[in-house]
Amino acid sequence: MNIRHVVMSAVVAWGVLSASVQAAEVVLPLTDDAWINGNSVDSNFGAATSLTVHNYGPKFSLVRFDASAIAGKVVTQATLKVFLRSLVAAGELTIYPIVSSWNESSVTWALQPASEANATANVALTTAMAGTAISIDVTNVAKR
Numbered sequence: 001m002n003i004r005h006v007v008m009s010a011v012v013a014w015g016v017l018s019a020s021v022q023a024a025e026v027v028l029p030l031t032d033d034a035w036i037n038g039n040s041v042d043s044n045f046g047a048a049t050s051l052t053v054h055n056y057g058p059k060f061s062l063v064r065f066d067a068s069a070i071a072g073k074v075v076t077q078a079t080l081k082v083f084l085r086s087l088v089a090a091g092e093l094t095i096y097p098i099v100s101s102w103n104e105s106s107v108t109w110a111l112q113p114a115s116e117a118n119a120t121a122n123v124a125l126t127t128a129m130a131g132t133a134i135s136i137d138v139t140n141v142a143k144r
Contacts (some may be wrong), residue, residue, distance in 0.1 A: 026063040032104040035061045036112050046104035052086060060112070065139060070142065078142030079135045080121075089129040095121040097141050 034046035038058030045052070051061035080095070097120055102113040121136050 026069045028069060030063060030109040031066045032102075033062065034045055034102075034104045034107050035059055036107060036109045038109050041109040044106055044108050046107060058109075062104075062113070063096065064098075064102075064104075067142070075139065075142045078137070078139045080138045081133050081135050083133045084125065084129050084131070087125055087127045090124075090126045093121075093123040093125055093134075093136070094119045095101060095136060095138060095141075095143075 031048075033051055034044070035048060035051045036055060036059065037043060037045065037052075051063070053059045053061045082093070096115040096118075098113045098115045100113040102111075107113070120138055120141050123132075123134060123136055
């Protein structure tokens with residue numbers, strides 16, 4: 001499962017995806033993450049230790065989870081947990097499912113993967129949320 005984040009002025013330290021599958025909770029391992037920068041279109045940030053998004057310019061974070069544990073199962077709920085290490089200003093976190101392949105070590109703004117046109121989720125963020133984890137419903141993506 002691939003997801004692209006768009007958010008105003010935040011640094012995301014980690015993300016966890018858990019899914020409720022036929023009366024059991026499964027935590028999906030994060031396999032790849034990177035962020036891309038519209039002001040540095042040919043640079044790769046796949047080795048960064050945190051994901052930076054829309055901090056002084058257009059930036060997106062990309063994350064991929066190994067969904068093999070839920071393949072062929074009935075997903076009743078899926079939640080993406082994101083730790084917001086810092087927030088410079090209030091904004092919105094928007095989640096778009098990625099629909100094409102990408103590689104953590106080579107993805108750039110110029111080579112960014114395609115994503116769905118419609119957002120899966122939008123979450124309003126305030127600076128008071130810095131240092132906290134938020135949960136985002138991504139059930140409609142995990143059911144695919």
